Every structure is written in structure tokens, then in C-alpha cells.
Amino acid sequence: MPAPQPAVLPAVPGTPLPAAPSSRPPGTEASRRLLGVEPEPRALTLWGSSSMSSEGGDESTPVPIRIHEHLALSAAPATVHSFGVGATRSAHTLxxxxxxxxxxxxxxxxxxxxDGTVRVPVALDSALAPAGPLRIPGSVDGTAGVLDGSSGTWFFAADGAEHDSDGALAGDRIEGVFTSVLNEVADASRQVLWMGKNNILDVPGVLADTQRMWDAAETPDEDTLVLGQWCTEADADGSETGDAVAEVNAEQARRYGEHFLDLQQLLTGEEGLRCSPLAPLTLLDQGSTQAALERGVVPPLLVATDGIHLNGWGNLAVSWALVRRMQELRWL
Structure with missing residues (x-):
């Protein structure tokens, strides 16, 4: 008779191995967009003079075309700050x-x-004269206010200035270093520069001032787009200003590469004049266009009646080119 066998214990279940993590994120793309935290979009700051403020953009088109408004729609939800001020020079932008x-x-x-504001006439040790409707929020050694040059004379209006115990206006004793508070807005922004046309004959100065603006960006090689100048009838081929525009444009194209947008080429070249926003104008079929191109200037159908600013059509072409370049740079 065979010896009795011990009872067989049930096998201990093996510990399951952890599954390999999926390479795919959980949920659907729509749910991830809904529940995920998106990074804050980078703001966009526009600097320059009257062209950047789209002066002339209310002419010729059915509705006014202003570059900053067009960019605000294209860049949403990012904020667009528009600091173009007419008649200013590149030094005012700094x-x-x-x-x-x-x-x-x-x-x-x-x-x-x-309105209760105390306005004190002041002088700047830089000897920079005021220009255009320039009003700059900032502070003088900690006293907040506005440096105002819109009347043709510099004034500093201190916030909440009151009479002191001696009966004098507190603002009278304002003296010190002025710093614009717009640096706080600009420091984290991408920027578009369209500056220097009003002092274009100072080629070294325009180039140096633009370079300082470029260098001030958070990551200069990525955060700035420089717009070239375009030629009016006063800047025709062979003119002093026309030569200066060509020199500045050529040097900035060399320095900034794809971060330079050549608006003279856009507004006088075949590709730009046939771009979709301008197609209804059939510009290249117009005798006035051909005559302008022979002089190296922008066609009159894109220029406001003052002869020095773009009209709505010109601004529409610039806006189209800006959005296209920003998409290429992955800004949009």
C-alpha cells in the first residue's frame, strides 16, 4: 500500500507585474485641453512712431485698418500693447x-x-526735445507720474501731488532720474520694432537705437521682429532719404535675418502687390503703380493723402505680412 502523500497546498498566486506605462497621455485631446493648464501666452509689444500707430489707416478701405487691432485678433488670447507715437524719433522709443x-x-x-494735476516744467539732461503726443508713465526717484511732452515742452505731472506744509506744490521739488514704467510691460513681451523713419538720415543712430531695443528683449534672438522702412515720394531712388532707407534696410536684413520683415519689398515687389488682401486693387495693372515703381516708391493706391503714411490698404498688407511671418516664427 503506497505511503500517504501530504496534501498539496494551493499555489500562491504570483504578484502581477506592473504594466508598462503608456506612451499616450490619458484622456482625449479635447479633455486634455479642457483640464490641462496652458502656459500663459506671451504678450506682444509694438514700438515705433506714426506708422506703428496706423495713422492714415482710416483712409480708402471700407473700415479703418489699424495694425495693432489686426494683431490683437490674430494673437488672441495674448495681449497686444501698442506704443506707437506719431512724430517721435528712435531716441524717444528708448x-x-x-x-x-x-x-x-x-x-x-x-x-x-x-483736474487737480500738478504739472511742473522740466528739462532732461539728455537734451532730448519732446515730439508728438508723447506721454510716458513713470517715476522720478520713486515719485510716480507722467512725463508729458505733448505740448512741445516737457512737463512732469506727479500722481496725487498736493500742497505741502509750506504751501508750495509738492511737484515743484521733483528732481531725479526718470524711468518709464513701460519697461515692466515690455520685459516679458515679444516685440515688434518699426522705429527710426523720422530720423532716418542718422543711419548710425537708427541702427544703434534699434539694436538696443533688440538687445533688451528677454531672449533677443527669438523675441523681436524688426520692420523695414518704405519709400514715399520724398524718398525716391537717388534721394538722400531714399539712400538712407536702403542702407538701414540692408543692414537690418543682414543683422536680423528672418526676424527682419522687408516692407519696401512687400509694398513694391510683385509678390506683395499681388498678395490676397490687395488682389481686388489689381495694382500691377494700374499706370500709377508702374510709374511709382520706376521711382522706387510705394504705389499711391496704398498711401494716405498726406503722402507719408499708409492708408487702410497699405496697413492691411502689412498686417497680412506680419501675421504670416509670426506664424513662421511660431509666435502664433
Whole structure:
């Protein structure tokens, strides 16, 4: 009789191995967009003079075309800050951006305006004269206010300035270094520069000022788009200003590569004049266009009646080119 066998214990179940992690993120693409935290979109800051503020953009098109409004729609939900100020020169852009910080001193008595603001006439040690409707929020050694050159004279209007215990206006004693607060807006922004046309004959100055703006960006090689100047009838081939425009454009194209947008080529070249926004105008079939191109200037159908700004059609072409280049740069 065979010996009794011990009872067989049930096998211990093996510990399951963890499954290899999926290479695919959980959920659907729509749910990930809904529940995921998207990075804050980069703001866009526009610097320059009247062309950047789209002066003339209310002419010729059925509705006004302003570049900053067009970009605000294209870049949404990113914020677009528009700091184009007419009649200003490249040095004013540096002041507006907070890269130049001149010392300010009062040169007369303060005057209280009807709204209660105390405006003190001041001088800048940089000797920069005011231009255009320039009003720059900032501070003088910690005293907040606005540096205002819109009347043709510099004034500093301190925020909440009141009479002190001696009866004098507190703003009268404003003196120190002025710094624009717009540097806080600009520091984290991408930027578009269209500056220097009003002092284009100072080729070295325009190039240097633009380079300072370029260098001030968070990551200069990625964060700036420089717009070239275009030729009006006053800048025809062979003119002093026309030569200066060509020299600045050529050097900036060399420096900035794909971060330079050649608007003279856009507005006088066949590809640009046939672009979709301008197709209804059949520009190249117009005698006025051909005559303008022979002089090396932008066709009159794209120019406002003042002869120095683009009209709505011109601004529409610039906006189209800007959006296309920003898409190529992965800004949009």
C-alpha cells in the first residue's frame, strides 16, 4: 500500500507585474485641453512712431485698418500693447521703453490743472526735445507720474501731488532720474520694432537705437521682429532719404535675418502687390503703380493723402505680412 502523500497546498498566486506605462497621455485631446493648464501666452509689444500707430489707416478701405487691432485678433488670447507715437524719433522709443533714464530737473513753477494735476516744467539732461503726443508713465526717484511732452515742452505731472506744509506744490521739488514704467510691460513681451523713419538720415543712430531695443528683449534672438522702412515720394531712388532707407534696410536684413520683415519689398515687389488682401486693387495693372515703381516708391493706391503714411490698404498688407511671418516664427 503506497505511503500517504501530504496534501498539496494551493499555489500562491504570483504578484502581477506592473504594466508598462503608456506612451499616450490619458484622456482625449479635447479633455486634455479642457483640464490641462496652458502656459500663459506671451504678450506682444509694438514700438515705433506714426506708422506703428496706423495713422492714415482710416483712409480708402471700407473700415479703418489699424495694425495693432489686426494683431490683437490674430494673437488672441495674448495681449497686444501698442506704443506707437506719431512724430517721435528712435531716441524717444528708448525713453518710452525705459532704456534711457535721463535726469529730470524743474525749470519753472508747477501749475495745478483743472483736474487737480500738478504739472511742473522740466528739462532732461539728455537734451532730448519732446515730439508728438508723447506721454510716458513713470517715476522720478520713486515719485510716480507722467512725463508729458505733448505740448512741445516737457512737463512732469506727479500722481496725487498736493500742497505741502509750506504751501508750495509738492511737484515743484521733483528732481531725479526718470524711468518709464513701460519697461515692466515690455520685459516679458515679444516685440515688434518699426522705429527710426523720422530720423532716418542718422543711419548710425537708427541702427544703434534699434539694436538696443533688440538687445533688451528677454531672449533677443527669438523675441523681436524688426520692420523695414518704405519709400514715399520724398524718398525716391537717388534721394538722400531714399539712400538712407536702403542702407538701414540692408543692414537690418543682414543683422536680423528672418526676424527682419522687408516692407519696401512687400509694398513694391510683385509678390506683395499681388498678395490676397490687395488682389481686388489689381495694382500691377494700374499706370500709377508702374510709374511709382520706376521711382522706387510705394504705389499711391496704398498711401494716405498726406503722402507719408499708409492708408487702410497699405496697413492691411502689412498686417497680412506680419501675421504670416509670426506664424513662421511660431509666435502664433
Amino acid at each position: 525713453l518710452l521703453r525705459g532704456l534711457d533714464t535721463p535726469r529730470v530737473r524743474p525749470v519753472g513753477d508747477g501749475v495745478r490743472a483743472a
